[in-house]
Amino acid sequence: MDDVLQNIMDHAVAVAREAGQVVREALCDEKQRDVMTKSSTVDLVTQTDQRVEHLIIQSVKKKFPTHRFIGEESVAAGEACVLTDDPTWIIDPIDGTTNFVHSFPFVAVSIGFSVDKKIQFGVVYSCLEDKMFTARRGKGAFCNGEPLQVSDQEDVRRSIIATEFGSNRETETVEKIFSSLRNILNIPVHGVRGAGTAAVNMCLVASGCVEAYYEVGVHVWDVAAGSVIVEEAGGVLMDVEGGPVDLMSRRIVAANNGTVAHRIVKEIDAFSPTRDDGRDQ
Numbered sequence: 001m002d003d004v005l006q007n008i009m010d011h012a013v014a015v016a017r018e019a020g021q022v023v024r025e026a027l028c029d030e031k032q033r034d035v036m037t038k039s040s041t042v043d044l045v046t047q048t049d050q051r052v053e054h055l056i057i058q059s060v061k062k063k064f065p066t067h068r069f070i071g072e073e074s075v076a077a078g079e080a081c082v083l084t085d086d087p088t089w090i091i092d093p094i095d096g097t098t099n100f101v102h103s104f105p106f107v108a109v110s111i112g113f114s115v116d117k118k119i120q121f122g123v124v125y126s127c128l129e130d131k132m133f134t135a136r137r138g139k140g141a142f143c144n145g146e147p148l149q150v151s152d153q154e155d156v157r158r159s160i161i162a163t164e165f166g167s168n169r170e171t172e173t174v175e176k177i178f179s180s181l182r183n184i185l186n187i188p189v190h191g192v193r194g195a196g197t198a199a200v201n202m203c204l205v206a207s208g209c210v211e212a213y214y215e216v217g218v219h220v221w222d223v224a225a226g227s228v229i230v231e232e233a234g235g236v237l238m239d240v241e242g243g244p245v246d247l248m249s250r251r252i253v254a255a256n257n258g259t260v261a262h263r264i265v266k267e268i269d270a271f272s273p274t275r276d277d278g279r280d281q
Ligand SMILES: O=P(O)(O)O[C@H]1[C@H](O)[C@@H](O)[C@H](O)[C@@H](O)[C@@H]1O
Pocket: 044, 072, 092, 094, 095, 096, 097, 098, 164, 165, 166, 167, 196, 197, 198, 199, 215, 217, 218, 222
C-alpha cells in the first residue's frame, strides 16, 4: 500500500501544480474571473473554479477509476457530500475565490485524500506564491520540499491568531463572529490575521508563522488537506468547543499546541452551521 499511496500522492501534487497554472493564467483574463454566486451574494464562484475542479477530477479518474470524489463545485451542482471508507479525493479547486476575483494574492488549490474516513495526505498549492505544501500521515509536512514545524509558543498573549469572516451575513452569525474576535483580541493576543483562504491559514500554522487558526462555517474541502499538514508539522486539531475535530462539522481550530488551542476555545462564541454531510450536529 505504501508505494501505491505514494503514487497517488505524486499524482495529486502534479495535478495541483497543473491546476495552479490554470488559475495563474485565468487571473490575467477578466472573463475567467466573472462572478456568480452560491449560498449568498458574497459566496462567490467563477467558471475557473468549475474548470479547475473538472480538470482535477478527469485527470484522477483516468489514473484511478475506482476512486470517489467530494469536490466543492460538484457539491454545489447537487452531488452528495458523503465520506465513505473508499479512497476519496476531497477537492477545493480554488480556496480563496474572493481573493482570486480581486487579485488578492493568496489563492490555493487544496486536495485531501481519505481512506477509511481518515485523511492520508494533503496537498495545498498556494499558486501565486508558488508554494507547494504537502504532508503524508506519519511522514512529516513540507513546503517546496523543506520540512515544516509549528511554532513552540505556549503563551497565547504572544501569538498571532488567524481567522476568517466567511460568507454568512445573517445578523446572528455576524454577531457571534465578532464576539469571538473581540474576546480573542482582548486576551490580548499579538495580532489577528486572515489570508482569505482556510487552506493557506492552516499552512501558516504548519509553517510556524501563526499559532492558531479557527473558523466556524468552513467546509470539508477547505480543511481536509490542511488538517494533515498541520498535524504532520506537530500541531493539533480541535472542535471550537474543545472536543475532537469532525471535518464535516464546519467547525475547526488548528493550533501549534493544545495549550494555545484550549485557550482560544475558551473565547470562541460557538455555533453550529448545517453539516456538510447533512447529518444532525
Ligand atoms: O469558497 P472558497 O474560496 O473555496 O473558501 C473559503 C470559504 O468560502 C470562506 O467561507 C472561508 O472563510 C475561507 O476561509 C475559505 O477558504
